[in-house]
Amino acid sequence: MSDCHDCGGCAVATAPAPxxxxxxxxxxxxxxxxxxxxxxxFNRLTGLRQKVANFPGVTVEQRVGRAKMNGHREVILVDLPxxxxxxxxxxxxxxxxxxxTGQMHDVPKPDAVLLILDSTNLGxxxxxAAPILSLKLPTLVILxxxxxxxxxxGKIDTGELASQLGAPVALIxxxxxxxxxxxxxxxxxxxxxxxxxxxPKMELPILQDVPRCRQWARDVGIGAAYQAxxxxxxxxxxxxxxxxxxxxxxxxxxVVAGVFQTIFRGAKPxxxxxxxxxxxxxHWIGDVLPAGILRSLLVEGVWNGVGSVIVFLPQILLLFxxxxxxxxxxxxxxxxxxxxxxxxxxxxxxKSFIPLLxxxxxxxxxxxxxxxxxxxRDRLATILIAPFMTCSARLPIYFLIIAxxxxxxxxxxxxxxxxxxALLGLYALGFLAAIVTARLLKSSILKSERTPFMLExxxxxxxxxxxxxxxxxxxxxxxxxxxxxxxxxxxxxLWILAHLPLQNGQPPDISDSYAxxxxxxxxxxxxxxxxxxxxxxxxxSSIAARETIVxxxxxxxxxxxxxxxxxxxxxxxxxxxxxxxxALLIFFAFAMxxxxxxxxxxxxxxxxxxxxxxxAYMTLVAYMCALVTNVAVRSGIFT
Amino acid sequence: xxLSVNKDANERNSPLGPQTLAQLKPGESGIxxxxxxxxxxxxxxxxxxxxxxxxxxPARSAPGGExxxxxxxxxxxxxxRETAARLxxxxxxxDPCKALEP
Numbered sequence: 001m002s003d004c005h006d007c008g009g010c011a012v013a014t015a016p017a018p019x020x021x022x023x024x025x026x027x028x029x030x031x032x033x034x035x036x037x038x039x040x041x042f043n044r045l046t047g048l049r050q051k052v053a054n055f056p057g058v059t060v061e062q063r064v065g066r067a068k069m070n071g072h073r074e075v076i077l078v079d080l081p082x083x084x085x086x087x088x089x090x091x092x093x094x095x096x097x098x099x100x101t102g103q104m105h106d107v108p109k110p111d112a113v114l115l116i117l118d119s120t121n122l123g124x125x126x127x128x129a130a131p132i133l134s135l136k137l138p139t140l141v142i143l144x145x146x147x148x149x150x151x152x153x154g155k156i157d158t159g160e161l162a163s164q165l166g167a168p169v170a171l172i173x174x175x176x177x178x179x180x181x182x183x184x185x186x187x188x189x190x191x192x193x194x195x196x197x198x199x200p201k202m203e204l205p206i207l208q209d210v211p212r213c214r215q216w217a218r219d220v221g222i223g224a225a226y227q228a229x230x231x232x233x234x235x236x237x238x239x240x241x242x243x244x245x246x247x248x249x250x251x252x253x254x255v256v257a258g259v260f261q262t263i264f265r266g267a268k269p270x271x272x273x274x275x276x277x278x279x280x281x282x283h284w285i286g287d288v289l290p291a292g293i294l295r296s297l298l299v300e301g302v303w304n305g306v307g308s309v310i311v312f313l314p315q316i317l318l319l320f321x322x323x324x325x326x327x328x329x330x331x332x333x334x335x336x337x338x339x340x341x342x343x344x345x346x347x348x349x350x351k352s353f354i355p356l357l358x359x360x361x362x363x364x365x366x367x368x369x370x371x372x373x374x375x376x377r378d379r380l381a382t383i384l385i386a387p388f389m390t391c392s393a394r395l396p397i398y399f400l401i402i403a404x405x406x407x408x409x410x411x412x413x414x415x416x417x418x419x420x421x422a423l424l425g426l427y428a429l430g431f432l433a434a435i436v437t438a439r440l441l442k443s444s445i446l447k448s449e450r451t452p453f454m455l456e457x458x459x460x461x462x463x464x465x466x467x468x469x470x471x472x473x474x475x476x477x478x479x480x481x482x483x484x485x486x487x488x489x490x491x492x493x494l495w496i497l498a499h500l501p502l503q504n505g506q507p508p509d510i511s512d513s514y515a516x517x518x519x520x521x522x523x524x525x526x527x528x529x530x531x532x533x534x535x536x537x538x539x540x541s542s543i544a545a546r547e548t549i550v551x552x553x554x555x556x557x558x559x560x561x562x563x564x565x566x567x568x569x570x571x572x573x574x575x576x577x578x579x580x581x582x583a584l585l586i587f588f589a590f591a592m593x594x595x596x597x598x599x600x601x602x603x604x605x606x607x608x609x610x611x612x613x614x615x616a617y618m619t620l621v622a623y624m625c626a627l628v629t630n631v632a633v634r635s636g637i638f639t
Numbered sequence: 640x641x642l643s644v645n646k647d648a649n650e651r652n653s654p655l656g657p658q659t660l661a662q663l664k665p666g667e668s669g670i671x672x673x674x675x676x677x678x679x680x681x682x683x684x685x686x687x688x689x690x691x692x693x694x695x696x697p698a699r700s701a702p703g704g705e706x707x708x709x710x711x712x713x714x715x716x717x718x719x720r721e722t723a724a725r726l727x728x729x730x731x732x733x734d735p736c737k738a739l740e741p
Contacts, residue, residue, distance in 0.1 A: 084683075084686035084687070085686055087681050087682070089682070089683075119665050120713075121713045121714055123712060123713055124687075124688050124712050124713055124714060127686070210682055210686060210690065211685070211690050211691065214685075214690055214712075228713060239698070239699055239708075240699070243699040243700070243701070243708070245702050246702075248701075248702060249702050318641075318688040333717075337701045337706055337708070337717050338701050339718075340701060340705075341701060341702075341703050341705065342717070343705075350706070452676070452680055452684075452718065452721070452722040453706055453717070453718065453719045453722070454683065454684065454687060454716060454717070454718060454720065454722070455706070455716065455717040456687060456715070456717075457708055457715040457716065457717060458713075458714050473705055529728075542664065
């Protein structure tokens with residue numbers, strides 16, 4: 001495990017000697033236990049100058065940023081995963097250790113370390129100082145939450161702690177920005193090479209022995225006159241409400257309903273506005289450019305394709321804003337606690353709840369959010385079922401088909417019409433498919449001895465606007481980049497397929513285009529579902545992204561490609577039998593038609609195996625259920 | 640099977656008082672003696688503060704009684720009952736010194 005650098009024996013490990021970046025950039029790693037305020041500090045130091053990626057070859061998220069210091073010097077900051085120790089049992093700990101020891105390929109060994117600990121829980125958090133200090137890198141020990149410590153009557157002698165540890169100590173409040181200048185001073189010092197480690201007064205303990213490390217931390221704390229603060233009264237009071245046997249679950253349901261309401265109702269005007277904007281700007285581009293191939297490609301291909309993704313941005317922004325508030329305030333841990341028992345019934349756990357809730361907006365951020373689940377199998381199960389949840393990309397086709405084929409009548413009195421009931425039914429179907437799949441997975445290939453559920457309850461805190469803003473900015477950047485690139489490529493490819501081969505220098509009739517040929521080719525396979533070749537083209541194009549099917553129908557039928565286009569509804573009424581229409585809804589409820597999701601599953605599971613299985617399984621379920629629906633509707637079971 | 644042994648231990652009402660964390664009632668407290676769990680899981684729990692010798696106080700729970708939040712070593716950690724039942728407490732009479740904790 002340890003010193004593999006110099007020994008000749010492990011040639012395999014050292015053979016492709018990681019080429020160090022030529023520029024001698026100063027790299028500083030930030031490390032700390034979960035809930036120590038690590039990300040807050042990282043954001044505070046880097047601001048918008050950061051990017052998210054994965055550490056090479058693993059699924060652990062890597063955040064790298066730049067901190068600007070006096071005199072235009074820049075320092076590269078690497079945010080490491082939150083860990084309690086460096087004993088490499090989880091992937092997070094392995095990565096942290098490899099980065100700190102310079103064994104991670106393509107990640108330069110840090111020149112200095114910022115170790116951030118929660119000053120209100122120092123006894124336990126100081127345990128991490130032992131393995132970090134034993135690395136002998138220039139280290140600043142940052143005691144965060146200084147404001148909490150003093151307001152709750154805790155004390156620490158930072159000067160004495162520094163001499164106990166043999167490393168400089170800074171007492172700060174990352175959320176408020178108090179004391180952050182000390183962190184800059186330290187980085188300035190290390191980048192100038194003037195910081196050196198003093199020998200610690202208190203000898204470091206044997207790292208493998210947790211009780212001994214804890215004892216060491218206690219002794220260091222006593223040496224530094226550490227006085228633990230009184231218990232967080234506000235947290236106890238709030239827990240009395242949020243974890244109340246009756247009020248607690250009610251608040252939980254209200255929060256879930258509130259999130260839902262906001263990402264659908266609240267985002268709607270914004271989404272409609274964006275859609276209009278895309279259409280208007282599309283027309284505008286169309287007017288400016290001369291008629292011809294180029295205009296068609298730019299407007300119908302690129303602009304409408306990319307526009308179909310941008311329209312979802314308000315929802316994604318609101319979703320991340322909500323998750324940010326829930327997480328930063330500390331409520332998310334309570335929600336996971338309340339949801340745990342219910343999730344356990346499906347073989348999952350409380351931490352799967354938020355990713356699944358997010359999947360109602362979009363599976364891509366949901367799958368990224370599964371990173372908080374430590375148990376590998378639980379995480380995989382959550383990733384595999386998330387795309388069954390009714391994401392907002394399904395809504396355009398749902399709206400179109402429901403408007404065209406289901407007559408609006410009162411269903412449950414005046415409260416619920418048939419159209420809304422149909423939509424709710426589709427939501428329920430997706431959820432049902434998800435939990436049945438979860439049960440299947442957890443009782444077969446992902447069967448595991450239930451990994452213990454351990455969840456630390458952080459104290460409640462007021463989320464800061466700064467951190468929420470950064471989070472929303474960061475995630476929407478990732479979303480737009482991933483979804484945008486994939487959809488852009490697919491939109492262009494589809495456009496080319498629909499416009500080639502040229503006949504007499506003109507784009508062919510859709511039936512004679514490559515897209516039409518593909519549609520005709522798959523027609524026999526989809527005929528039993530009640531779909532003809534035109535629907536087939538829509539299905540093929542929707543493999544890129546579900547919402548593109550509406551735009552594709554627009555192209556095929558020469559109509560405006562939106563859900564509320566009456567012309568398109570009438571065209572579909574002629575094209576589809578009621579059986580076919582319901583089968584199409586069912587197919588969309590279950591099939592995994594989303595390149596971005598496939599790409600993110602591949603990334604998060606580290607290979608093609610799981611996305612391939614998932615795609616095959618979901619397509620099979622979709623096909624079978626659509627077939628049953630078509631046959632059932634045709635034979636009049638539902639009339 | 641271990642699960643059944645577990646359940647048994649869970650339900651038994653010993654005259655010595657609660658024997659595992661799962662048997663602690665709200666308002667009581669216990670001192671952890673050992674963790675009857677595979678090593679890597681035990682280690683993770685120890686990193687969260689569940690170390691032999693530490694006092695543990697049960698706090699609120701999710702509706703239905705589990706998972707329950709336990710106060711230990713300055714933090715609050717939620718565990719399911721099945722895990723709590725594997726954390727063995729020191730017999731109440733043997734160790735009167737509860738104040739191992741700050």
